[in-house]
Amino acid sequence: MAKDALLAHAQDELGISEITTARPIQAALTSAATFAVGAAMPLLMVVVAPTHLLVWIVSGASLAFLAILGAVGAQAGGANMLRATARVTFWGALAMALTAGIGALFGTVV
Numbered sequence: 001m002a003k004d005a006l007l008a009h010a011q012d013e014l015g016i017s018e019i020t021t022a023r024p025i026q027a028a029l030t031s032a033a034t035f036a037v038g039a040a041m042p043l044l045m046v047v048v049a050p051t052h053l054l055v056w057i058v059s060g061a062s063l064a065f066l067a068i069l070g071a072v073g074a075q076a077g078g079a080n081m082l083r084a085t086a087r088v089t090f091w092g093a094l095a096m097a098l099t100a101g102i103g104a105l106f107g108t109v110v
Helices: 005-012 024-048 051-077 081-105
Strands: none
Touching (some): 051 081
């Protein structure tokens, strides 16, 4: 503490060390990979869904995949899985509803 009070505080009180420092390149690559996987799943539904049910199947599958990815993310981060899954699914559904509502408001047909 006498030599470097900030370093001592970071290590003892906050648990920050060389091992736990941020890794921005790893975070960016992981984010890109998970985004690509998450975007590919609803696109797969576009390929397999019949045309007359396309919007409903893609919307439902997107919410299901969001729930799965929310649970996986919670498990990986040590968070409450039910709460994280509900949060991701709720906000995803809200975002889809707002997008559809704005599209309908401006006359865009899905």
